[in-house]
Amino acid sequence: MAKRDKISMSVIRRLPRYYRFLSEIQSDGVMRISSKELAEKMRLTASQVRQDFNCFGGFGQQGYGYSVEQLRSEIESILGLHEQKRAILLGAGNLGRAVASHMAFEPKGISLIGIFDRNEELIGTTLRNVKIDSTDELEQFCAKYRPNLAVLCVPKDAARQLCKRLYAFDVRYYWNFSHYDLAADYSDVVVENVHMSDSLMTLCYRISDDIEARSKSE
Amino acid sequence: MAKRDKISMSVIRRLPRYYRFLSEIQSDGVMRISSKELAEKMRLTASQVRQDFNCFGGFGQQGYGYSVEQLRSEIESILGLHEQKRAILLGAGNLGRAVASHMAFEPKGISLIGIFDRNEELIGTTLRNVKIDSTDELEQFCAKYRPNLAVLCVPKDAARQLCKRLYAFDVRYYWNFSHYDLAADYSDVVVENVHMSDSLMTLCYRISDDIEARSKSE
DNA sequence: AGCAAATTGTTAATTTTTTAACATATTTTA
DNA sequence: TAAAATATGTTAAAAAATTAACAATTTGCT
Numbered sequence: 072m073a074k075r076d077k078i079s080m081s082v083i084r085r086l087p088r089y090y091r092f093l094s095e096i097q098s099d100g101v102m103r104i105s106s107k108e109l110a111e112k113m114r115l116t117a118s119q120v121r122q123d124f125n126c127f128g129g130f131g132q133q134g135y136g137y138s139v140e141q142l143r144s145e146i147e148s149i150l151g152l153h154e155q156k157r158a159i160l161l162g163a164g165n166l167g168r169a170v171a172s173h174m175a176f177e178p179k180g181i182s183l184i185g186i187f188d189r190n191e192e193l194i195g196t197t198l199r200n201v202k203i204d205s206t207d208e209l210e211q212f213c214a215k216y217r218p219n220l221a222v223l224c225v226p227k228d229a230a231r232q233l234c235k236r237l238y239a240f241d242v243r244y245y246w247n248f249s250h251y252d253l254a255a256d257y258s259d260v261v262v263e264n265v266h267m268s269d270s271l272m273t274l275c276y277r278i279s280d281d282i283e284a285r286s287k288s289e
Numbered sequence: 290m291a292k293r294d295k296i297s298m299s300v301i302r303r304l305p306r307y308y309r310f311l312s313e314i315q316s317d318g319v320m321r322i323s324s325k326e327l328a329e330k331m332r333l334t335a336s337q338v339r340q341d342f343n344c345f346g347g348f349g350q351q352g353y354g355y356s357v358e359q360l361r362s363e364i365e366s367i368l369g370l371h372e373q374k375r376a377i378l379l380g381a382g383n384l385g386r387a388v389a390s391h392m393a394f395e396p397k398g399i400s401l402i403g404i405f406d407r408n409e410e411l412i413g414t415t416l417r418n419v420k421i422d423s424t425d426e427l428e429q430f431c432a433k434y435r436p437n438l439a440v441l442c443v444p445k446d447a448a449r450q451l452c453k454r455l456y457a458f459d460v461r462y463y464w465n466f467s468h469y470d471l472a473a474d475y476s477d478v479v480v481e482n483v484h485m486s487d488s489l490m491t492l493c494y495r496i497s498d499d500i501e502a503r504s505k506s507e
Numbered sequence: 508a509g510c511a512a513a514t515t516g517t518t519a520a521t522t523t524t525t526t527a528a529c530a531t532a533t534t535t536t537a
Numbered sequence: 538t539a540a541a542a543t544a545t546g547t548t549a550a551a552a553a554a555t556t557a558a559c560a561a562t563t564t565g566c567t
Binding site for chain 2: 112165169170172175243255266271273276280281
């Protein structure tokens with residue numbers, strides 16, 4: 072890894088896909104790949120693939136291509152998956168439970184060290200071997216275990232209130248499934264939003280557009 | 290609504306956010322808003338806001354701004370939320386259950402008419418008042434109820450197999466939570482991917498980057 | 508009624524992103 | 538071993554997206 076100025080979000084958002092693809096072909100036994108082949112299989116252009124990798128210094132070899140293992144490993148390092156993060160989950164409702172049980176946190180360097188909910192019925196039960204605590208105990212927990220990443224699976228207003236409390240304990244990284252716009256209130260946090268309903272509405276637009284296009288072509 | 294050539298994805302992906310924001314301020318009783326104000330609150334530029342709306346003909350008034358209700362309603366229509374869609378959910382595991390119970394389908398014109406899983410223990414139970422059926426009955430169901438939208442909450446290989454069967458019954462719209470790359474196999478389907486793990490890896494990159502930046506500034 | 512302030516729709520400029528081109532280096536083949 | 542094929546890294550061109558500028562129009566105030 073060599074140069075690295077300010078990488079654009081467009082490039083960053085493609086990295087996980089490269090990573091997934093390379094992991095997959097590696098486990099299929101593929102040892103090397105060219106930008107052309109990679110581009111074809113991922114439906115990108117070879118130019119873009121080379122440009123992307125060159126943001127980080129380029130790790131291919133002329134006439135040969137890229138070593139799948141080396142490339143995969145470089146991207147893993149670029150993504151910072153090795154850096155250890157301590158995460159807590161806020162909200163153990165349907166969404167929170169799905170995220171907790173479905174997402175592979177460990178391969179990304181994330182330890183889920185606490186889960187909080189205000190629903191009395193859930194408190195005391197466990198999820199993924201982690202005990203669900205009352206949100207009342209949030210401060211005490213944060214003081215003791217110092218999480219740095221919070222996964223927000225609570226409604227908007229709850230998210231706003233909880234973030235205020237978490238911010239006081241230096242939690243600066245958020246994976247946000249709520250509609251609360253964190254970035255508007257805090258300028259120095261890193262927030263990654265997952266807005267499923269926006270995604271679904273985008274699909275609605277495209278369906279509507281497709282139906283219209285089909286009706287015209289008839 | 291007037292002109293509408295080919296709208297770029299950049300614009301389309303902003304529409305749901307406008308829609309959510311406008312719905313919200315409308316319920317707060319706000320009647321009108323200017324591009325400047327809208328831009329400030331959504332952290333965009335006024336230019337971009339006006340450009341975006343003008344893709345669809347522009348529905349503001351000089352010197353006045355936009356009517357919140359009219360704008361909201363126009364965007365609702367542009368998104369095609371009124372068009373009725375019949376959806377089925379594939380996979381009633383943790384993720385499928387979260388999606389089914391968490392997502393507001395109806396306000397987007399989507400009826401969830403069927404849920405399928407291969408897990409014997411789930412078959413026969415209900416979710417959101419919809420009975421969970423065996424995937425064995427998929428063809429029979431499709432023939433009878435003609436769903437046009439499928440929500441994929443199953444692992445990659447299952448997704449591939451199920452899509453093949455769904456495609457045979459003219460299901461062309463997919464909300465895909467799996468890692469199966471539908472678009473690679475079918476050119477005439479509309480797929481909206483939700484790759485939560487990619488989102489989390491993107492966050493990891495940004496955390497790593499932030500940590501590095503902070504360590505340098507010290 | 509008339510004037511200042513506000514605000515759009517639209518055109519132009521700028522910036523960012525993507526794609527193409529090519530010189531350079533390595534591998535493969537004969 | 539020499540030539541042909543392959544494929545990178547990089548520079549240049551093209552396309553797309555964002556931002557700025559401004560003329561035209563409406564509102565609101567006096």
